[in-house]
Amino acid sequence: GENVEQHPSTLSVQEGDSAVIKCTYSDSASNYFPWYKQELGKGPQLIIDIRSNVGEKKDQRIAVTLNKTAKHFSLHITETQPEDSAVYFCAAMKNAGNMLTFGGGTRLMVKP
Amino acid sequence: NAGVMQNPRHLVRRRGQEARLRCSPMKGHSHVYWYRQLPEEGLKFMVYLQKENIIDESGMPKERFSAEFPKEGPSILRIQQVVRGDSAAYFCASSQERGPNNEQFFGPGTRLTVL
Numbered sequence: 001g002e003n004v005e006q007h008p009s010t011l012s013v014q015e016g017d018s019a020v021i022k023c024t025y026s027d028s029a030s031n032y033f034p035w036y037k038q039e040l041g042k043g044p045q046l047i048i049d050i051r052s053n054v055g056e057k058k059d060q061r062i063a064v065t066l067n068k069t070a071k072h073f074s075l076h077i078t079e080t081q082p083e084d085s086a087v088y089f090c091a092a093m094k095n096a097g098n099m100l101t102f103g104g105g106t107r108l109m110v111k112p
Numbered sequence: 113n114a115g116v117m118q119n120p121r122h123l124v125r126r127r128g129q130e131a132r133l134r135c136s137p138m139k140g141h142s143h144v145y146w147y148r149q150l151p152e153e154g155l156k157f158m159v160y161l162q163k164e165n166i167i168d169e170s171g172m173p174k175e176r177f178s179a180e181f182p183k184e185g186p187s188i189l190r191i192q193q194v195v196r197g198d199s200a201a202y203f204c205a206s207s208q209e210r211g212p213n214n215e216q217f218f219g220p221g222t223r224l225t226v227l
Contacts, residue, residue, distance in 0.1 A: 043203050043218035089154055098210045102154035
């Protein structure tokens with residue numbers, strides 16, 4: 001089955017700096033890669049996603065890149081703000097699938 | 113449009129008791145997914161249901177766990193004879209259709225503590 005690895009497990013940055021979180025996946029059949037933000041005591045919220053037919057997608061301060069050959073994808077947050085502090089999860093899904101396979105999560109701390 | 117609703121938000125059970133977790137999907141969504149999150153870990157898929165049918169239960173333990181999504185009413189995840197290792201956050205998600213073109217929206221979760 002699919003296996004998703006996520007790094008780093010914790011990340012601390014100064015407000016205004018950029019943050020990068022990386023994930024690798026094992027199953028070449030996966031073609032949908034969402035990123036979720038989870039705040040304390042809440043469920044995961046989708047912040048951005050990318051499909052395998054594109055290499056990069058951007059939404060304001062958030063961008064995601066995908067390298068299908070290397071089977072890895074990354075989340076980039078620019079101009080970080082304290083409210084960006086949360087746990088971020090990457091995930092992968094196959095074309096004909098229905099379940100998301102999640103990475104282990106990254107706890108991002110943005111220091112004011 | 114209310115999001116995915118889960119109740120209870122917190123549930124405490126003693127070993128050997130039964131736990132019933134409820135999930136009401138978003139309006140118009142007929143696909144429901146249950147995930148389990150152990151402390152400091154990512155979410156792990158358990159089961160996928162579509163109205164009255166279990167489509168994929170490959171992530172659900174073979175014993176003590178069951179799920180249903182009746183024609184009327186919420187989806188239920190039932191854990192019989194709970195053990196301490198069942199303590200986790202259980203999240204429900206719903207989507208309008210299946211597959212990678214349809215976002216899964218997550219509920220706030222039920223945090224189960226087994227004493």
